[in-house]
Amino acid sequence: MTSLWPRVEPLLARVRKPARYIGCEDGAVVPVHGRSKVAWLLAYPDVYEVGLPNQGLQILYEILNERDDAVAERTYAPWVDLEALMRERGIPLFSVDAHRAAGDFDLIAFNLSAELVYTNVLNMLDLAGVPVHAARRRPEDPLVVIGGHAAFNPEPLADFIDLAVLGEGEEVIGEITEIVREWKVGGRTEGSRQTVLRALAQVPGVYVPSLYDVVYEGERTVSIEPKFDDVPRLVTKRTVADLGRWDYPRRPLAPLTEVVHDRLAVEVFRGCTRGCRFCQAGMITRPVRERPAEQVRTMITEGLRRTGYNEVSLTSLSTADFSGIEQVVSGIVPDPTACGAPTISLPSLRVDAFTVGLADKVSSGRRSGLTFAPEAGTWRLRTVINKLITEEDLYGAVESAFSSGWSRAKLYFLTGLPTETDDDTRGIAELAAGCVRVGRQHTKRASVTVSVGGFVPKPHTPFQWFGQNGVEELQRKINLVRGAVGKGSGVQVKWHDPRASLAEGLASRGDRRMGAVIERVWRNGGTFQEWSEFFDLERWTDAVAAEGLDTDWYVTRHRTEDELLPWEHLSAGLHRDFLWQDWRAALDEHGLPDCRWTPCYDCGVCTGDGLEHIVASPVPPAGGSQGTGQDLSRGGEVPVKVRT
């Protein structure tokens, strides 16, 4: 186990932010490798500052290191300055824990939270000295694994990975470890790579792309078939039934240098059944599983004590929906030795006055801004996307915020949504202006920032059949919003580059043929594509053309019901019929309330997995109109038609 540190160390004084390459965090382990221990390298394909806070990676790091038969280290994408020096000197990708060469691990497991990082995956493999094509890997090369939300359509990466893991990793990593351990102990003989992959394909939730034949006729996928009888036709995601049994991370990683979320994070629940139709996370992480409130409190107290942070973020897809929220918040007491009470931050605020009241209660000190996500500018369009927030909800939330001392609000919107008209788009500016009007009754400084992102349809959602808006159409809509915002109105508009949305669209719903495009983008220097200074759409469109493919066919084309989608052999537990019906309901402007507190729609997840929502409270939380039993028709809006 040789350390690359003596070769890395002399380079670090010459690169930016060298602290991201030294490890040494609170909570980091001193890895002890062994011949009968499976060595995992947990990799995040973006810079350390972005990757370190990732909770999935931290959880698996700890669970693996607790095992007798495994050891885990971490790596992140080195920034371009260090990468250049490493390549110049032939230094391979290394772990930050013990500075061990990436190629010396048994598995390299990438956490993929978004699509534009795919080229970094290839780059990191190449930097590790591992052949980027799975077919060319030798017995001594590590197995390349992907997991995370983007792994639900792993097809664009099929040529480069050995396996993809669908869903939550807590349990399945142990099962993978046991199989890989046998392979390792057996000496990884010539040809054994195929055997171990075949064995891994039997593990529920594990998908081995090389064991499937995909047939295309013209542009269309016509069949996806396993090559062998013992390889499953349908790979279904893994779900941890009881979050209370997995109170990780117990030793959170506290970095020595500043990272994007520089605070303690405690996950309060998984899954979300609000049913927003654009939201892949909400669809693929069902059902809702809450952590017991008492455990949340213990994790907060212990985590703060261990890390020395004085801020904790309660994470989930919609934290105000956590039924134990009041209990947790009221249980946080000031520590006499610290700077007063720790600050609790609530990401993903629900849009209603109750939530703002909660934020008011937990925030201490400066009140810079609150963020809400109405997502669409009109009630009509919000029924299409099933984000059932009334204008009253929003104005109530904003009123509550500005009257409690906040002076800025940030509103997130998507544009390029199904059925979106120009009136809907301009509605974004009107809503924002309305919020400023409400705010100015309380403070002259009231201002609202509108952030507009181009909608990219995602697999395993009701919108997976929708043809994405092209670059020009998205830009036109962004300009509509900008034009509808008056000067001096107190509304500021920011937007996501529509060109990046197009590239994201290529990778999001791509099939295996997209792999050659990704490889070409990478070979032409396209790393760090999430960073605007490195993103260049032409690299993508040129690569698509060079591979004889058609960007519009992949991105802007509407899919039909009978089309075989490239991820049809992979399941997040949702019935195809449910998704299709929900897509039709969207087009009919039918809303669908939250199934936590209404009868089951049989989306397939709970019944298929023998699971149920684990919600501590049988009654919906106070406030908010969606699915909470409150009158959805208030405010003179058109009542939402609830499908039965």
Place this chain on the structure above:
Amino acid sequence: MKVRIAYSKLGKVRFLGHLDMARLWERAFRKAGLPVAVSTGFTPRQKLSFGLALPTAAESLVELLEVTFDTERVDVEVQDLPSRLSGLLPEGIVVVGAAMVEAGSVSLQEDVTATTWVLSIDHPAPELATRIASVMGAAECWLERERKGERRRDDVRPGLLGLEIASPTCLLGLPSEWKASATGTLVEATLTTAGRGIRPTEVVEVLLPGVQPWDVLDRVLRTTQWIERPEATCAPFGVRIRKELDNERQLTGR
């Protein structure tokens, strides 16, 4: 109660910047459960003040910080601080001393008037010795450098209080691990902090014009921070001082 703390920063953690160190200390005091006084206002901050910033990638035997404790909340035993804090800090940061300071005393930044460094320079000793003799023998030493985003030419000679190939006595005071990993020629430099001071990397630029300092600067270690008192020149907290008397004469005879 105001306490001055001395700590070393050696090894991998030398790549932490000054601001990272500040955050690290805030977390360490909270982990230790020490009642650090906080500023009033919208964003209460711990009352910490740091001495002269140590450049990222440089190491030190003695870094200084001052912390104010609110002993009305919880009592603090100053002599226990080194053992209480060292275990809560990453490997390479060790608290070597803690002492109460009088309220109203001058700030750390003003108190320290000179610092001594050992530079490990990847260059033959005889040539460096010649360069040192010529620099120290001259009345002026002009260096083009960047300050606050501007290129400018300064005479850095007044900032160079001492510059020599490290003597055997100097080496005695250095940690053996550090000596083992430093592979270049060791040069000892004592630099003023006042006025237009000179940085250790700039010492390399003066000695080897045209060279990128970090291409040849293998390691750099701050060994002493000098504090002048009317009675004598001394380093805080009894950190072991090399050539203490020599330096005392040199510094006080300025």
